[in-house]
Amino acid sequence: MARSGPKLTRIARTLGVSAATVSNALSGKGRVSAELAEKIRATAAELGYVPSLAGRALRTGRTAVLGLVLPDIANPLFPQIAQAIELAASSAGYGVLIADSRGDVTTQTKAIERLIDRDVDGMVIVPRRGTRIADVGCPVAVIDTPSTPGNTVAADHWGGGRQIAEHLRALGHRRVLVIGNNPASNVQNDRIGGIRSAFGDGAFVEILWIEPLEREQGKGCPLGLAAKVAEGFTAFACVSDLHALRALTELQRAGINVPERASVTGFDDLIWSPVVTPALTTARMDMTRIAAIAVEALVKAIGERDPADAGIGAPVTAENAEVPMQLVVRQSSAAPPATQFQPAQTIANARTTTTAKNIAPEGEHQP
Amino acid sequence: MARSGPKLTRIARTLGVSAATVSNALSGKGRVSAELAEKIRATAAELGYVPSLAGRALRTGRTAVLGLVLPDIANPLFPQIAQAIELAASSAGYGVLIADSRGDVTTQTKAIERLIDRDVDGMVIVPRRGTRIADVGCPVAVIDTPSTPGNTVAADHWGGGRQIAEHLRALGHRRVLVIGNNPASNVQNDRIGGIRSAFGDGAFVEILWIEPLEREQGKGCPLGLAAKVAEGFTAFACVSDLHALRALTELQRAGINVPERASVTGFDDLIWSPVVTPALTTARMDMTRIAAIAVEALVKAIGERDPADAGIGAPVTAENAEVPMQLVVRQSSAAPPATQFQPAQTIANARTTTTAKNIAPEGEHQP
DNA sequence: TATCGATGATTAAACGATTAATCATGCGAT
């Protein structure tokens, strides 16, 4: 749309100076006397002058727009990411253009191309599991996991896994089922790796992958967790709150009380985690910080870059590529039942005999 | 960043014609002979020509960018909306700039101003409950609810409420608790209105508002649903799947089986709805269609608008402002228990005596 | 044959900002 506000020349005319001087005064680049500069800034502010991004972009080759590429917008983590990136970008003077790829790789490529065609100055990519980022011809910040080559900044998923595991371990759990979605995900593998490493040899850790299971049994199929409880598992450590929710409801539905008879933990502190019953114990990423670092690295790379060259856009790097995760202990995790090492038969019938201890760590609903 | 591709003049030079002719040929506006136009299109395609949005924007005053304003990006519905809008916009040749307002009204105003400063051609606003959209100086599509004045297009929330209610009614429910968040929300009120109207006088419908309750008792507080079951309520109709999830887990935790002893329904078919146990019965919006209509209306208004005038931007209107919702019946709703009209005392103890009927409508997990 | 009209293409002027190059001025030093 057409600008409502005044143009550069209008301010110039108002003060009887040239447009160049106004531009210089506002950007602080050329040589302008202090008092004139001040006067210019004043009238610019008074008239509500906002520079035309189009004009500036045409001349400088900078659009002041970043692209945000996500593997799948439907990802429940998306709101957190988008919000954080938007905040960081806008405080740095950048706009954020979204590119959805609906989980499809070719769609993602197309989306990235559209961003390029729109002359974004840089982009933030949260890659789908295992996706290689092709050279896109502009600075790129990759948010994946610290262990992935080319990663710019990310949460310390491995460390998050360790925290979850140490928490469960301290509670007394020794037989835990880790629930993941897809073995090809770097993030999930790091989280699981962290969990395993913290449990070490003193515990039995098994992994259940949902996606392969669903390929066989259909989407939304039962995970068979009641049977796992019967086998002696006392904790279910899920790599996402989405899976934790699935596990929680499946257990509850089977009459298995959480956390008395089995603990459930998640990851990401998604929107529902604090409000379900029992509220989910989880590990949260510091998205605000991650986004700030990613955008900062991007902005720096953009600044150093010669706008004329459409060179290869290697992923940018940041000082602190690893942002620690924060353990959030709520009600879904507790000590395992005393009967935990009895034979399966006994455990399966334990329901009526076990007395529920009502523990309530970090309750958020006390007024 | 600087464009990698060739410019208009490069194509012109390649063919020995003027830049204007190339522009005319590509836009089909001026007078160009058919064969020359074809030749121009061919070489443009061959050289991979992509017009500079900046140059075009400067000349035409059109940036080909739409703004997307959401009350709160953290809203779990956001992914659906953003995805749908992005799809609709990009197929219409527009980019989507996001503006987050973190639930705050003044932040929202600032976000909108930033969009204006960036010269968006129009914007899609999903207003926070009761927010009045100030004149923003560009075409605006409002997605709220059909009964709100100024609304451009929206799901038929009232109708969705009716569908949910009719479903529950047909199952035999006569005492239902409607769970909402905030009485100030137009959307929620419409959904609830639909529910009430479909139940009519033959049933007892009570409303529970979460937000006021939480202000008293703290965030994530129990809703006291077990007591409601004891009072004879057999169904909990929530205005969002988020609340449905909360209700479901609270009931499960209290040992009340869903759907055998109480039915739970939601709204919006959020990401977790199909995978929790039991999967949630819900009413889904056709976001794709809503977004398509919103963007179409916006594009039309942009086309008719004189780029020179920065006139008042009244909300645009669309042909079909009302898009029907779709009832999705899953496992969380079933007929009420036979004991439903017995005194509370009996009902509270019914747990051990009631035999669970295992109904499985629309199961998504059969392979 | 001179003229009119239609057709097809070119010229040139924008759009709004940035910036290298230029110009004017005043002051101190030679």
Next chain:
DNA sequence: ATCGCATGATTAATCGTTTAATCATCGATA
């Protein structure tokens, strides 16, 4: 008195596209 230099401001070109105005050409009509 003049040169040089620093300072402060202006000129003019430029980014890439669109579009109104202009021009050239040719066939048909008066």
